[in-house]
Amino acid sequence: MTKFYFNDNPNQLPEYSESCHPVQLFHTHEYDEKKHSLASRGLLQTVRDLGVAVEPKAIDLITIASAVTAADTFELREKAENAWSRQMHLHIPVSDPNIWDAEGAQLSSILNFLTGDQWMFTFEQTSMEIPKPKISKLAKYKAKTLLGKNAVCLFSGGLDSAVGAIDILNGESDYKPLLVSHAYRGDGAKQEQIKTLLSSPFAELSYSISPHITKFCEGKTDISMRGRSFNFLAMAVLGISALRSANSDASIKTIIVPENGYISINPPLTRRRIGSHSTRTTHPNFLQRLEELLTRIGFDVKFVNPYQFKTKGEMLAECVDQNAIKKAVPLSVSCSHWHREHIQCGHCVPCLIRRASVHHAGFDDDAPYKTKRLKTLVKEKGTRDDLQAVQTAILRLKQTNSYKSWLRKSGPIPLDKSVRNALEAMIKRGLMEVEVFIEANKTS
Known part of the structure; x- marks a missing residue:
């Protein structure tokens, strides 16, 4: 089992060893790749640039999600006994360890289902200050764009998310969304091109965890990334917190997850693909259990997949703006x-x-x-x-x-x-x- 230790302050991290992997979260201090890995370098600045206050537990959630994604990236599956299912114990600093300790076992179980690994968590008291909203022209502009928005919609740059955004913003939907995007290398340009096809105003939150592995590991990272949707959804929850703050409206809770039903279920094509070899990033069981956990933590959110009962072909054929989706296909x-x-x-x-x-x-x-x-x-x-x-x-x-x-x-x-x-x-x-x-x- 590999133990991962996370902290924004590198002075609080142990030394690297075969079974101990220290990771600096956020770039609040100088980073030394010879001593530890790094994740979510600029994420706190992205949060501050929203120009509104967010709840401490929302920062806790993206801290946990950043840690999970970092461990998922840094721990090679080939090191596992069966070359697939890894065992990882994450030590994560949060603002309220008691709340997260109570849900540690359930969080482990949910992530075990999502990634096919064995997760363990130890939550510790953080010494990091909750990021405060910036006072700048950019932050004021960002805060203004959040006004009147009443939902978050995941926007990956994929074809399904293009259909989702077009259906909402080019149709007659009651949703006025904040689009949450992950800026993987090479994705940002495609996301921006698809956004030009959207005809109604929307707000944006684009983030990156930018995992950078320590030199001790010779730059080797895992590419299966089965846990990526947990990070995506955590940022969507933070987006909900920002919308509530900007609009002084605690009733905002909808997170739209546009995914065709076939890939959402993703039944294994052969016996050897049973389990995490068939991804479960938006499986109804994962979304339901995560929503229930978040409710117990104190987040009143609702995950909605409007396309749960549609195939990908049906999503395209029934998109409300056929001209826009035809243009989006080669961009996605x-x-x-x-x-x-x-x-x-x-x-x-x-x-x-x-x-x-x-x-x-x-x-x-x-x-x-x-x-x-x-x-x-x-x-x-x-x-x-x-x-x-x-x-x-x-x-x-x-x-x-x-x-x-x-x-x-x-x-x-x-x-x-x-x-x-x-x-x-x-x-x-x-x-x-x-x-x-x-x-x-x-x-x-």
């Missing part, structure tokens, strides 16, 4: 390998579902792919695994028609029978979209 990113080479691979499961959805909607323009021709892909041993897994799932389910049991393998699903039936029907339609796309491209 869906690939799980995008950050490696900054071109979408064309052969991972998210790419196959994306390409099938564009085909379903009848759109002509799509983003460029490293591997475009499926006929060529079948011959490539190093990259054909996901396509073959999809084809295997299609064949197996045609023979057995056991969609209910397949649905349950992704994790607990809602008990309501009508909800389960709607999810099952959506999963069938989603897989059918991919099958139609594959059939249409067998010879090309």
Whole structure:
């Protein structure tokens, strides 16, 4: 088990060893990469630039989320006994350790489900001051943009988040959102291009945790990043806190999570993909349990996925502004390998579902792919695994028609029978979209 120690003050961190990894959170002090790692370098400045006060427990939440994402990045899965499920014990300073101690076991369980790892937490009293709003032209401008906004919407630069933003801001929605974005390297430019297609005013909160690993580890980091959505949602909760402060309205609580239902459920295509090999970043069980934990902590928030029962193709075909979404398609990113080479691979499961959805909607323009021709892909041993897994799932389910049991393998699903039936029907339609796309491209 690796023990991770976090603090904004590097003088409070232990020395690095094989089983002890010190990480400086935030850039409140000078950073020395020869001694420890660093995460969320400029995050507190981003919070201060909002120009409004946020609750201490919201700072605690993003501190915890930053720590989780840092550990998720710095601990290599190949070091685990089974080369996948890691054991990590995080020591995190917060403003109220008692509140978080009471939820430590539940937080561990939720993150175990999300990432497939074993998480442990020890919460300690922080000595860091809660960041105060800046008094500057930028901060005043940011604070002004928050006025009148009544919800937070996640905006990743992906195709689903583009549909979500367009449906809200180019349609007749009652939501007036704060768009929360994570500025991964290369994503910011694409997010800005998609934002030009939005026709109604919105507020923005773009953040980065910028994990930087100590020289002791030779720059090696893990790329699976199964815990990234916890960080995203934590920033959305902070956004809710900022909106409440700016508008003096404690009733603001909606966090919109735009994700097609198929990827949200993400049933494992083969037996070896059961568990965290199929991501659970917006799985209903994860969102429900996290929402319940946050309620007990004192955050009254509501996660809403308007597309839980829609396939990705249906999201595109039914988007309220077809001209805008057609322009957004080639600007958006869906690939799980995008950050490696900054071109979408064309052969991972998210790419196959994306390409099938564009085909379903009848759109002509799509983003460029490293591997475009499926006929060529079948011959490539190093990259054909996901396509073959999809084809295997299609064949197996045609023979057995056991969609209910397949649905349950992704994790607990809602008990309501009508909800389960709607999810099952959506999963069938989603897989059918991919099958139609594959059939249409067998010879090309």
